Amino acid sequence: MLSKQAYQRICxxxxxxxxxxxPLIYDHYGDALYGVIYRIVGREEDAxxxxxxxxxxxxxxxxxxxxxxxxxxxxMINIARNLAINRRNSKGFRQQTDVQTDEKLVYLSDRSxxxxxxxxxxxxxxxxxxxxxRTVISLLYLQGYTQQEVSDRxxxxxxxxxxxxxIGLRELxxxxxxxxxxxxxxxxxxxx
Amino acid sequence: xxxxxRGILESDLLERYLLGEVSEQEKAKxxxxxxxxxxxxxxxxxxxxxxEQVALEEEIKSPPGLRDKILRQDYNPAPKTTTSQSxxxxxxxxxxxxxxxxxxxxxQQQRINELETQATAYSEQIAQLESDCQKTNRELALxxxxxxxxxxxxxxxxAPGSAVIVYWNPSEKACLLRVADLPxxxxxxxxxxxxxxxxxxxxxxxxxHQSARDQLVAMAYLDHAESxxxxxxxxxxxxxxxxxxxxxxxxx
Numbered sequence: 176m177l178s179k180q181a182y183q184r185i186c187x188x189x190x191x192x193x194x195x196x197x198p199l200i201y202d203h204y205g206d207a208l209y210g211v212i213y214r215i216v217g218r219e220e221d222a223x224x225x226x227x228x229x230x231x232x233x234x235x236x237x238x239x240x241x242x243x244x245x246x247x248x249x250x251m252i253n254i255a256r257n258l259a260i261n262r263r264n265s266k267g268f269r270q271q272t273d274v275q276t277d278e279k280l281v282y283l284s285d286r287s288x289x290x291x292x293x294x295x296x297x298x299x300x301x302x303x304x305x306x307x308x309r310t311v312i313s314l315l316y317l318q319g320y321t322q323q324e325v326s327d328r329x330x331x332x333x334x335x336x337x338x339x340x341x342i343g344l345r346e347l348x349x350x351x352x353x354x355x356x357x358x359x360x361x362x363x364x365x366x367x
Numbered sequence: 368x369x370x371x372x373r374g375i376l377e378s379d380l381l382e383r384y385l386l387g388e389v390s391e392q393e394k395a396k397x398x399x400x401x402x403x404x405x406x407x408x409x410x411x412x413x414x415x416x417x418x419e420q421v422a423l424e425e426e427i428k429s430p431p432g433l434r435d436k437i438l439r440q441d442y443n444p445a446p447k448t449t450t451s452q453s454x455x456x457x458x459x460x461x462x463x464x465x466x467x468x469x470x471x472x473x474x475q476q477q478r479i480n481e482l483e484t485q486a487t488a489y490s491e492q493i494a495q496l497e498s499d500c501q502k503t504n505r506e507l508a509l510x511x512x513x514x515x516x517x518x519x520x521x522x523x524x525x526a527p528g529s530a531v532i533v534y535w536n537p538s539e540k541a542c543l544l545r546v547a548d549l550p551x552x553x554x555x556x557x558x559x560x561x562x563x564x565x566x567x568x569x570x571x572x573x574x575x576h577q578s579a580r581d582q583l584v585a586m587a588y589l590d591h592a593e594s595x596x597x598x599x600x601x602x603x604x605x606x607x608x609x610x611x612x613x614x615x616x617x618x619x
Contacts, residue, residue: 207426
C-alpha cells in the first residue's frame with residue numbers, strides 16, 4: 176500500500192486537477208482496478224476500454240472526490256465496478272457475447288445461470304481464509320455481484336451471504352494486521 | 368459506545384456501504400455516522416484498507432500499451448460545465464425534462480391511488496380477521512374451560528342419524544352449539560333448541576342448521592336443565608315445543 180504522504184499527494188493533485196496524478200494512480204492502482212473490471216466483463220478488449228473510461232471519469236469527477244466520504248481507492252473502485260457492470264449489461268455486449276461459441280463467454284452474458292462459481296486463483300490474504308468466505312467476498316468485491324446474486328448463484332440464503340461477508344472480512348482484517356506488522360518488523364530489521 | 372453504534376457495527380450496514388449495496392438513505396446515514404462517530408470512522412477505515420489490500424493483491428496485469436494509451440488520453444481542458452451548447456438544446460432539454468417529470472408525476476399519482484385502495488382493503492381485511500380471531504379465541508377458551516361439558520344430542524325416530532354437539536358451561540352460563548348432522552327442512556321451518564326444566568320446555572333459541580355446521584353458534588343458557596332437545600318449528604321460532612318433531616336429545 177502507498178505511504179501516507181504519497182497517498183495524500185495523489186488526493187491533492189486529483190482535487191487540484193493536476194494531471195501529474197494520472198500516472199501515479201495508474202502505477203499504484205491501475206492493475207487492481209483492471210483486475211476487478213476484467214473479472215466482471217471477462218474480455219481483455221472490453222476491460223481495457225472500461226479502464227480508459229474509468230480514468231476519464233476519475234479525472235472528471237476528481238474535484239468532487241471528498242476524503243470525508245471514504246478512501247480514494249474505495250471511490251475509484253466503485254467507479255470502475257459500476258462502469259464494468261454497465262458494460263456487461265449493455266445490449267451491445269450481450270449480443271456480442273451471445274454469438275460467441277466459447278462456452279465461458281456465453282454464460283458470462285447471463286451469470287445467474289451458472290451454478291458453480293469459478294474458483295478465484297487468490298494470491299494474497301484471500302487465500303488464507305476459509306474457502307466459503309473467500310468465495311463470497313471474491314464474488315461481491317472482485318467480481319461485481321450483488322448479495323442477492325451471490326445467494327442465488329451459490330444457492331445459500333441471503334442471511335448466510337451476509338454473515339459470511341461479515342466473518343470473512345473480520346478474518347481478512349486479522350491477516351491484514353498480521354501482514355502489516357510483519358512488514359514493519361522486516362523494515363526495521365533491514366534498517367538495523 | 369452506545370447501543371445504536373454497537374448495533375450498527377454488528378449489522379452489515381458498513382459492509383454493504385463499501386460494496387455499494389445501500390439505499391440513498393442508508394448512504395447518508397453512514398456518512399453522517401462517519402463524521403460524528405470515531406468508532407464508526409475507524410471501523411470503516413479498517414474495512415476500506417483491508418478491501419483495498421485485497422484488490423491490490425488480486426490485481427491482474429493490464430495489457431501492455433494500455434498505460435500509454437490512458438496517459439495519452441485527453442484530460443484537458445479541465446472539465447467545467449460547457450457553455451457552447453446552443454440555447455435550442457437547452458430548450459429541448461427542458462421540454463424533455465418537463466415531459467418526463469409530468470409522466471413520472473402522473474404515474475406516481477396513479478400508483479398512490481392504487482396503493483391507497485389496496486391499503487384500505489387490507490385494513491378492512493385485517494379488522495375482519497381480528498374480530499374473527501377474537502371470537503374463535505373466546506370460543507376456544509370456553510370449550511377448554513374445566514367446567515365445560517361437551518354433550519352430543521343424538522337422533523330420534525323422527526330424525527335418526529342426527530347429531531348436534533353442545534358445549535354447556537354452568538359457571539359461565541354459556542352454551543355453544545354445532546351441528547354434525549340434521550336433515551334439511553322446508554324454508555318456512557327452523558330448528559329450535561329447548562331446555563327441559565321440571566317437565567317444561569324452555570326455549571334456548573333457534574338456529575340455522577346449515578351455517579351451524581361451519582361454525583359454533585352461541586345459544587341461551589338456563590340453570591337446572593335436565594335435558595336438551597332440538598325440534599322443528601315454524602320459521603321465527605315457537606313459544607311451545609312441538610314434541611312430535613323432536614329430532615335430537617341428550618340428558619344432562
